[in-house]
Amino acid sequence: xxxxxxxxxxxxxxxxxxxxxxxxxxxxxxxxxxxxxxxxxxxxxxxxxxxxxxxxxxxxxxxxxxxxxxxxxxxxxxxxxxxxxxxxxxxxxxxxxxxxxxxxxxxxxxxxxxxxxxxxxxxxxxxxxxxxxxxxxxxxxxxxxxxxxxxxxxxxxxxxxxxxxxxxxxxxxxxxxxxxxxxxxxxxxxxxxxxxxxxxxxxxxxxxxxxxxxxxxxxxxxxxxxx
Amino acid sequence: xxxxxxxxxxxxxxxxxxxxxxxxxxxxxxxxxxxxxxxxxxxxxxxxxxxxxxxxxxxxxxxxxxxxxxxxxxxxxxxxxxxxxxxxxxxxxxxxxxxxxxxxxxxxxxxxxxxxxxxxxxxxxxxxxxxxxxxxxxxxxxxxxxxxxxxxxxxxxxxxxxxxxxxxxxxxxxxxxxxxxxxxxxxxxxxxxxxxxxxxxxxxxxxxxxxxxxxxxxxxxxxxxxx
DNA sequence: AGGAAATATGAATAAATTATGAAGATTATG
DNA sequence: CATAATCTTCATAATTTATTCATATTTCCT
Numbered sequence: 001x002x003x004x005x006x007x008x009x010x011x012x013x014x015x016x017x018x019x020x021x022x023x024x025x026x027x028x029x030x031x032x033x034x035x036x037x038x039x040x041x042x043x044x045x046x047x048x049x050x051x052x053x054x055x056x057x058x059x060x061x062x063x064x065x066x067x068x069x070x071x072x073x074x075x076x077x078x079x080x081x082x083x084x085x086x087x088x089x090x091x092x093x094x095x096x097x098x099x100x101x102x103x104x105x106x107x108x109x110x111x112x113x114x115x116x117x118x119x120x121x122x123x124x125x126x127x128x129x130x131x132x133x134x135x136x137x138x139x140x141x142x143x144x145x146x147x148x149x150x151x152x153x154x155x156x157x158x159x160x161x162x163x164x165x166x167x168x169x170x171x172x173x174x175x176x177x178x179x180x181x182x183x184x185x186x187x188x189x190x191x192x193x194x195x196x197x198x199x200x201x202x203x204x205x206x207x208x209x210x211x212x213x214x215x216x217x218x219x220x221x222x223x224x225x226x227x
Numbered sequence: 228x229x230x231x232x233x234x235x236x237x238x239x240x241x242x243x244x245x246x247x248x249x250x251x252x253x254x255x256x257x258x259x260x261x262x263x264x265x266x267x268x269x270x271x272x273x274x275x276x277x278x279x280x281x282x283x284x285x286x287x288x289x290x291x292x293x294x295x296x297x298x299x300x301x302x303x304x305x306x307x308x309x310x311x312x313x314x315x316x317x318x319x320x321x322x323x324x325x326x327x328x329x330x331x332x333x334x335x336x337x338x339x340x341x342x343x344x345x346x347x348x349x350x351x352x353x354x355x356x357x358x359x360x361x362x363x364x365x366x367x368x369x370x371x372x373x374x375x376x377x378x379x380x381x382x383x384x385x386x387x388x389x390x391x392x393x394x395x396x397x398x399x400x401x402x403x404x405x406x407x408x409x410x411x412x413x414x415x416x417x418x419x420x421x422x423x424x425x426x427x428x429x430x431x432x433x434x435x436x437x438x439x440x441x442x443x444x445x446x447x448x449x450x451x452x453x454x
Numbered sequence: 455a456g457g458a459a460a461t462a463t464g465a466a467t468a469a470a471t472t473a474t475g476a477a478g479a480t481t482a483t484g
Numbered sequence: 485c486a487t488a489a490t491c492t493t494c495a496t497a498a499t500t501t502a503t504t505c506a507t508a509t510t511t512c513c514t
Binding site for chain 4: 456457458461463464465466467468469470472473475477478480481482483484
C-alpha cells in the first residue's frame with residue numbers, strides 16, 4: 001500500500017511542487033494550508049508522515065505539533081524559513097524527526113522522507129527502478145545503465161532523466177522539468193534545461209546529434225521515446 | 228532459521244527504530260508495548276531473546292520478568308531510561324543478561340544482542356563476512372583485510388565500510404550513513420561522514436587522492452565500487 | 455526558398471559540493 | 485583522574501556542476 005504523506009504549508013505553489021514530486025515517487029499526498037486544516041486531515045487520513053511548515057497563519061506548525069502529538073506519533077519533517085537554532089531546538093523538543101530549510105530541492109526532500117520512513121520502520125513505497133528501451137534508472141541505488149554499461153550522471157542530469165523516464169512518450173515542458181530540478185528555489189531560466197539535455201544526450205545517446213532516446217518536441221519541450 | 232527477538236517498549240517509535248535495525252541484521256522481530264502484551268507474545272512466538280523496557284504502564288518490566296521467568300529462560304536485555312544503580316541491581320538479580328541505557332546507538336544494541344546470543348549458545352543469523360574486490364570485512368571477528376593485509380579501523384570507519392560494503396554499487400546518502408553510525412541523523416552534521424570517508428580512504432586505498440574502492444557520487448553521497 | 459522562431463552548442467562564469475588539515479569536544483582506557 | 489584515541493566541527497582549498505550567454509543550426513510556416 002502506498003504511504004500517505006500530509007504536506008502542510010500556506011504557500012500553495014510550494015505544496016504543489018512537493019506534491020508532484022512525492023507522487024512521482026509513489027507516495028499518496030494529502031494537502032493542508034494551515035494547522036487547523038492539517039489537524040483535520042491528519043485525523044481523517046492518518047498519514048504515515050507529515051511535512052510541516054512552521055510559519056503559517058491561524059495555527060502555526062508548533063501549535064499543530066503540540067495538538068497532534070496528543071493523538072498520534074506520526075513522524076514529522078519540519079520546514080523552516082532559515083535555520084534558527086531556536087527552531088531546531090523547539091522542533092526537536094516537540095518531537096520532529098528532521099527539518100529542512102527553505103528553499104530546498106526535491107531530491108533533498110525525498111532523501112529525508114526516505115530516511116525518516118526507514119528510521120521509523122516504515123517500508124519503501126515501491127520499486128525504484130525505471131526502465132524503457134535500453135535504459136535503466138535505479139533511484140534507490142542511484143545508478144543509470146545504458147545496455148550493460150553504467151553511466152555517471154550529475155544530479156541534474158539524473159533528475160532530468162528520471163522525470164522524463166517516469167512517463168515515456170509524454171512531453172514535458174521546460175518549466176515542468178525546471179521544477180523537478182529546482183523545486184522551491186526561485187525561478188530559473190528555462191533554457192538551462194536545454195543545456196542539461198545536451199549534456200545528458202552526450203552521455204546516453206549513441207549519436208547525440210541524432211538523439212534516439214530523448215526527443216525534442218518543438219515548441220513544447222522534451223520527451224523520452226516510448227518503445 | 229532467523230532468530231526471533233521480542234521488543235517490548237511503550238514508545239512505539241523507539242520500537243520501530245529498533246525493529247528496523249534488527250531486521251536489517253537478519254532477525255525476525257515481534258513487538259509488544261506493555262508487559263501484558265509481552266507475556267502473550269512470548270508464549271506465542273517463543274522468542275530467542277527479549278529486549279525489554281523497564282518503565283511501562285500496566286505491567287512494568289520487572290513484573291514481566293518475574294512472570295516470564297516462571298515459564299521460560301529466554302535471555303533478556305533491559306532498557307533503562309538512565310543508569311540507576313538500583314535498576315541495574317534489581318534487573319540483574321532478576322536474571323537479565325545485559326542492560327542498555329537510553330538513548331543508545333544501533334551498533335551498541337546489535338553488539339549486545341550478538342553477545343548475549345553467543346553467550347547463551349544461540350547461533351548467529353547470517354553470514355558475517357562481506358567481500359568485494361580486494362576487501363574483506365568480517366563483522367563477527369571484526370576485522371578488515373585489504374588483500375592479505377589486516378587494517379585497523381576505528382568503530383565509525385568499520386561501520387561505514389560495512390554499510391557501503393553491504394551493497395556494492397549502491398550510492399548511500401550521507402544521511403543514510405549517518406543513520407548507520409549514530410542511529411538518528413537528525414542531530415548530526417552530515418559532513419562528518421566526509422571526514423570518516425577521508426580517514427577510511429587513507430587506510431584502505433592505495434592512492435587516497437584517487438580512490439578506487441570508495442567512490443564519491445557528487446550530490447548524493449558515496450558508494451563502494453562494484454567489481 | 456526565405457524569414458522568424460525555436461533549439462543546439464561551446465565556452466565563460468557563477469554556484470555548489472567535496473576534500474582536507476587542524477582544532478576542539480567527547481569518549482574510552484588504564 | 486589523566487591520557488590516548490576517536491569523533492565532530494570548522495575554515496578553506498580544490499573540484500565539479502549549474503547557469504548564463506553568444507552564436508550556430510534547425511524547424512516551422514507562408
